[in-house]
Amino acid sequence: MPSSFEGVPFTVQPALVVDLDGTLIHTDMLHESALQLLREHPLQTLQIPGWLRRGKATLKERLAERTRLDPRTLPYNQPLIEWLKTQRAEGRTLVLCTASDQRIARQVADHLGIFDDVIASDGHDNLAGTRKAAALVERYGDRGFDYAGNSSTDLYVWRHARQAIVVDGSPKLADQAAAVTEVARVFPARPQGFNAWRRVLRMHQWMKNILLFVPLLAAHDLTNLHAWGLLAVAFASFSLCASSVYIANDLLDLESDRLHPRKRKRPFASGLVPAWKGVLLAPVLLGVSLTLAWQVGTPFLSWLLLYFSLTCVYSWRLKRLLLIDCLTLAMLYTLRIVAGAAAIGQSLSFWLLAFSIFLFLSLAFVKRYAELRLHRKGTGSLHGRGYHSDDAPIIQMMGIVAGYAAVLVLALYVNSDAIMAMYEHPKLVWGAVPVVLFWVSWVWMRAHRGEMHDDPVVFAIKDRTSLATGAIFALVLAMGTGVLGHMPW
Structure with a gap:
């Protein structure tokens, strides 16, 4: 629509309409809501077939009512958002139009603060495909808006859009969009x-x-x-x-x-x-x-x-x-x-089970301690866990005690009658005790310095010192069995 300002002609750009699921965010809120309901209220998931029989709009509304959304945590398409901000700075009207429930859509829009209007499913109408296209044509007219989408169902909308913005779609989808309207921009899929x-x-x-x-x-x-x-x-x-x-x-x-x-x-x-x-x-x-x-x-x-x-x-x-x-x-x-x-x-044997449970308990405490180290002090609870940020010292103490208890079990095993039947040179097996003692201390020292992977077993497999310690431990046991002495060197 041509216009002018102080004699200088300019063109008012049509509204830029943006889809939510798979476009503005790298996920689908219907799936996320269902998974959250399964986690927090598993028995209520039994009602999903009944809700679905009343239509997808009803299903989405019921899920939105029974789950909570933190829009800050969603995986946003940052390149697209940065581009939308530049479009808004140029004076374009931005509209969030989605088949997700209106409660979810408005929370996302309020969080981002860049949209002028929100159009979404309302519990009665599932705003997807042809229904979304009809709603946009009724509001803006045929070819009176641009539309950013990501899937083949968006082709129904692109047929009535002035321009298409293809987001996270395949090259085939971009070609299909180009067949029904002008493709203004493509944001390639990861x-x-x-x-x-x-x-x-x-x-x-x-x-x-x-x-x-x-x-x-x-x-x-x-x-x-x-x-x-x-x-x-x-x-x-x-x-x-x-x-x-x-x-x-x-x-x-x-x-x-x-x-x-x-x-x-x-x-x-x-x-x-x-x-x-x-x-x-x-x-x-x-x-x-x-x-x-x-x-x-x-x-x-x-x-x-x-x-x-x-x-x-x-x-x-x-x-x-x-x-x-x-x-x-x-x-x-x-x-x-x-x-x-x-x-x-x-x-x-009792010895192997006792040693394992104490050692793995120590490693489990290492895993939790590493997470607490990453969690900023004084910020309250660790999300999704039963720990507070200031629990790290006590977790560290319990983990070290459990690790040293495993070493103690190993020392008692080496001094037991059971070892006489298993090893030709049982006294040499004593060398395994300081090796394990060193490794437990090494793991906790690395964790204390904030250098621990949040899974200590994976850390041990990748850590050179841990691998060398494991090799020495195996060598000590091999010497104790007498295997090395019988090798044809």
Whole structure:
């Protein structure tokens, strides 16, 4: 619409309408609301089919009423927001138009403070596709607005828009938009690729499942090829089961992860991978895991099911309980050793179980202490956990005590009658005690300096000093068994 100011002609730009889900934010609020309801009010999720029968608009309204949204934590599309700010500075009217419920849309708009108007679903009309297009044409006229969207359903709107802004869409979507209107700008999608899915599965965490092999090593039965084969399948089963739990945990802990300086970069928290893909992938991984476990044997399958159940309870509730969370983590680590023994029919000694529970309790306290170190002092509770920022010193003390208790158990084992039957040179095994004592002290010193990864087992696998300590520990045990003396050097 041509106009003028002091004799200088200019053109008033049409309203710039912006979609919310997948465009302004790298996520879908329908999925996020459903996951939040599952986490906070799991029984109410049984009402979702009834709400859906009344229409998607009703479903979205009910979810918005029963969940809380913190718009500060959402994964916003920052390049798009910066561009919108420049458009607003040039005098354009910005409108947030979304199929999400109006409660959610207004909270997001109020938080950003750049939108002049909000159009959203209201419990009766689901403002998506053709309905969104009709609402915009009624308000602004055909070709009387520009529209920023991200999916094929936005093609209905782009057919009536003056210009299209394609956000996080595929090249095919951009071509489809260009076929119905002029494409003014394209904001390319972030690539997912193997690295994103590796992080979804948390494949680096699979290294924890090496603990399954501990019973075989402790029994000095290294030449048992059948046992190695069973444990290899058990390792795959445990890893896939753990990945399914990690996915479920990430989906249920989105808000807490987004407040964490590192976890906010996880694929689901950052919106790099849509939440619905995780919802579909988790049960598939669990199904494959249980199939493999059945091949290993019923005892192993039983322990795997216990591990899965305990991790689910941990994700839903126990991780938010003071101290119970760390005790549960210690049990989950120890369960890997127990499951490994069940896979090969090996009995576990009291000494190994006692040593494991104390050592893993210490590592669980390291994990929580590292999180508290990252949490600013004096800012209250650690989100999603039962700890306060000033709990770090007592957590540190309890963790060090637990670690040294593990060393004490090892020292008592070395001095027991059981070691005489296991080692040809039992006195040499005493060398393992100062090695473990050093490593426990080393881990806590690194944690105290703020240099600890929030998962100490992953830290140990990557830390050169920890790897060297592990090699020395293995060498000491090999010398104690007399294996080195029988080698044909």
